[in-house]
Amino acid sequence: QVQLVESGGGSVQAGESLRLSCAASEYTIDASRCMAWFRQAPGKEREGVGTIYTGDDSTYYADSVKGRFTISQDNAKDTMYLQMNSLKPDDTAMYYCAAKRGFSDSGSSCRSTWADGTFDYWGQGTQVTVSS
Numbered sequence: 001q002v003q004l005v006e007s008g009g010g011s012v013q014a015g016e017s018l019r020l021s022c023a024a025s026e027y028t029i030d031a032s033r034c035m036a037w038f039r040q041a042p043g044k045e046r047e048g049v050g051t052i053y054t055g056d057d058s059t060y061y062a063d064s065v066k067g068r069f070t071i072s073q074d075n076a077k078d079t080m081y082l083q084m085n086s087l088k089p090d091d092t093a094m095y096y097c098a099a100k101r102g103f104s105d106s107g108s109s110c111r112s113t114w115a116d117g118t119f120d121y122w123g124q125g126t127q128v129t130v131s132s
Contacts, residue, residue, distance in 0.1 A: 002027045002121045004097050009126030012087055020082040020126060022097030027121065029054050030075035034100040034110035036119060037071060037082045039093035039128075049095070051114035052080065058107035060114065064090075087130045094125040 004027070008020040022035070029035070032055035040046040050061040052071045059071045070083040080097060098119035104110045113119065 002099070002101075004099060004121055004123035006095065006097050006123040006126040009095060009128045011129040011131065014088055014130055014132050016087055016130075017083070017085045018087065018128060020084070020095055020097075020128070022080040022082075022123060024078045024080070024099065027078065027099055028075070029073050029078045029080065031055075032103045032105065034104040034113050034119075035073070035080050036098045036110075036114045037080075038096045038098060038117070039091075040096070041093040044093075046096075046117065047093075048114050048117065049082065051110055053104060053107040053110035055104065056107060058110075060107070060111050084128070087128075089130050089132050092128060092130050094127050096125045097123045 003025045005023045036051040037049040038046050050071045052059045068086045073080045099121045101120035
């Protein structure tokens with residue numbers, strides 16, 4: 001059964017960096033997969049952070065994180081990453097990774113899935129807290 005396990009969260013000061021990891025089991029990343037990061041702050045709706053289509057490593061980001069966050073993947077480790085730089089207090093949230101069952105045919109298809117939030121597998125989340 002597919003499992004996604006996030007790690008790397010923590011408490012940092014504004015302006016600092018963190019790198020989150022999402023380790024997948026029973027789910028190989030070295031294929032045309034669609035994976036993503038989401039976050040949810042207390043009292044707020046879940047927000048898409050960004051997505052990666054592993055077929056060509058194309059990525060897409062929410063405007064709120066564009067230029068500061070970077071998604072990457074290491075298919076040898078079946079792990080996706082979220083590098084977060086210049087963190088702000090507004091980035092405080094529980095961060096979740098997600099993956100779509102099967103294979104996607106393009107980055108645009110992956111972005112549609114991300115926009116709809118219709119991923120099949122979700123991790124348990126890792127907390128990121130940014131203080132000013």
